[in-house]
Amino acid sequence: MRALTAAVLMVCMVQGAVAADKVQQRLVERIQSFDSRLSVESVSPAPLPGLYEVVLSSGEVLYTDERGEYILAGELYQVQGAGKLVSLTEERMKAVRMQALAAIPAEQRVVFPAKGERKAHLQVFTDVDCGYCRKLHSEVAKLNEMGIQVDYLAFPRAGAGSAAEAKMSAIWCAQGDERRELMTRAKNGENLAPVKCENPVMEQFALGQQLGVTGTPALVLDDGRLLPGYLPAEQLARVLGL
Template sequence: MINLKNSIAALMLLLSTAVFAETAQEAAIKRLVEPRLGEGVKVDSVTKTPYAGLFEVRIGTDILYTDEKAQYLFVGSVIDAQTSTDYTKARVADLNKIKFSDLPLDAAVKMVKGNGKRVVAIFEDPNCGYCKRFRQTLQGVDNITVYTFMYNILAEDSAVKSKNVWCSSDKSKAWDDWMLNGKAAPVAAASCSTPNDKVFALGRKLGVTGTPTIFFTDGTRMPGAVDVKTFEAKLASLK
């Protein structure tokens, strides 16, 4: 029996390493494709895939496909008809991976529940309704450490609310008071400094376009207010 998980991992390794040994054919396709994508668009790599004779065209973390003569461009997901495996989704997830240990955790609000052995980092905006919903979900999750980066992207007063939380004597309690109960933190002193700008720059660098966005210790991310079953299943897969 084929181990599907191992097969996908092998495929991702093949694609991620192939760009370092671009063939003459891949280079030729890159030269043909790039001018057809619009002025200023830069193709980072062209890689032959193991399926359907397609070539992966990567632009940042965006993926499209072409044929060996670069006559056609295909936009969408490559899905295995037998296993329903979405190879494109898996590839994009791999491209979006981060190095969790590089996150500046000192710029995040830390919450520990139970033994705290399971660790995640979350980008949240204080005005984000979906973030508040996910905070409710976290209420039912134990043995976890959550680092919350207050990522102010939704409203003009998001930075003010984040500053008030950051400058509170108990940051974690102040954040939960606001996100769970709508209880605002005391107004911060003007002299209190925050990591707001640092977190905003970090989120942009990591390509965080919405909140909440959850990062796991394996470097993968999960956007949106996922349900507890999905969240727990992901955490269990990291063991």
């Protein structure tokens, strides 16, 4: 009897998995039928019964029914506890940001390492001509002394062909200490001699947009949280748990 029960359960589990795969494949095909350029990263049941969560390769999170007849593009909230409103979409975006940024190697960043033991890590989408980016950079040495490593990623707000993009390309064409020196010079308002090379500046700009960056500085913590705007070093240290 136990063997029969186990066999029945196994058959049910296999049938359920096959059915789930069919739903996911149908939703992928349905969404891509709207625009062949759309690329679906993942499809999974949403926290709200009856909905599926669809993550596009662009980083956007959508919700749909199992037939793909209704599409919701926006934030899904859940009331947790006594009136606590939590964005489930933002919780999902944290994981998306963590995965995307983990794929960027150190040689494609401008890294200001922590002094001594590294106690925290901050990833910053920056624009060298942004006033608040310059204000934050003036405190990077203090952050480093606190044990906080700061990694810069490029986000020239005016886009390709802008003065900021040209300066940041010159920075990313350099290496190591020279790259850090050029970043500091640019943040101090100096013009940099133009340098052309293959660099990730515009790729990082596009990635930032996909991850929800709309302005600079945009700070991403290791848990995927996105903090828009400047924060003083002491306040940042508290946010980072130091």
